[in-house]
Amino acid sequence: MTFSGDRYSLVIDYLGGVVKENGWSLPSPWRDAHVAVVVPTYNEAGNLGELTERIFALGLPNLRLVIVDDDSPDGTGALADDLAKRFNGDHPDRMVVLHRTVKEGIGRAHIAGMQEALGRGDTYVVQMDGDLSHRPEYIPHLLGTILAAEAGVVIGSRYVVGGSLSTDWGWHRRLLSRFAGLYVNTILNLSIRDPTGGFKIWQRDVLLGIDLDAIRSDGYSFQVEMNHRCKRLGHSIVEMPIHFEERNTGSSKISFAVQLESMITPFALRFGRPPH
Template structure:
């Protein structure tokens, strides 16, 4: 994406973030919420919020769904929100969840908060800076142009890439997970487990978030499956996936086990 991306960022007099697309009006005024689940992300949250708010999207809202992080992530989020909301009411919303229920439950809480506030598009991304915030205008522009139900920031379409810090074992495991899911559910998605997405409001309402059963990273698979069942299109656009900036991975053995069972449960569940 190098030459194309550079040309999109060189308009004279622009104040937008380097690496981010420039969206013309009225696209740039779209009401979009960015939902970020957090658990022990105090080392990343400040930079993440700064980069998100630097985007040239005046009606963007950041929603943090924190699962009672013991490292003070929730308190840091409150402090960041206090300053962000001086510029615009509810520019940043912090949801304090009292128990650690997993990334899927946190995403749903954030998505519901976005829908309740009238946001038209909802971005979901990780809080560890593995997803570049500068891709958010790319995602928004793509879904506005295609009117897809969801656009996935994909590591495995042409132009997508992974951090060089990913070893061979992690690469093979990720590729196998995608093949496994597509073999069982026939989603036709190159990166069905990817967690950097933007959803159309209508697609989220049609899915019925209260009906989602899976958690952990199988949440991504179930959401894609339900979107396809609605008959809504799923589009992938290339991203570069970074290694996490700070902290440690939250993928437990239980999460991996659930991820193995979920595609079968979705395939054979009664309608």
């Protein structure tokens, strides 16, 4: 299911949200929902300060930020600790920093952050990248959409009507991204236009039902495995249009091993146990 064009406008009208330069203001009591934003980081010191400021400027009083740092050599973890001290001054545990000593992949980092959020009782869990390719200002849109649609998960989609990619993306990256989506949908029949997208919001009960400890994917194929498990449990998956930015600073961290796992995982999910 997608919300795009006129259908997405109808959802916005129904919510009564007000579009502002710094985001979207949700009506009460929806803006009071307990939301955790999980952000895995590795060498994101150049982005984390701005990301944190923008997240806490959204006007969501019960929002918690969970940073999961994989022992970044550029000092991202220490910077996160300093930011947490600042933002937790008036709101204890508003920002939580998890330090992992072993780099196990972005999928493992997301799971650690999600489990932390669930353990703290948060009702909705957002997952997003730490490189500013995902605009934090979309978070109220995601929250409003999952509340209106009563979906299991809402995906911030690059490929539904109204979605777009940075003009800095070259044709080869666009082709690879499109091929990945076609490849996944052909094998798993997910009927999702952006099955590899990593900007999402989940309902707590759906994450508990998925059983995060059972997830086997370590890299970016984590996104595909989570979608597959969600669909098999009978939960609805909604796509909402976003603009995907080029990363602000730093470089991509997709290794050959991650790419190989992404190729194998759809077959493993369909025909047997996913690789570990």
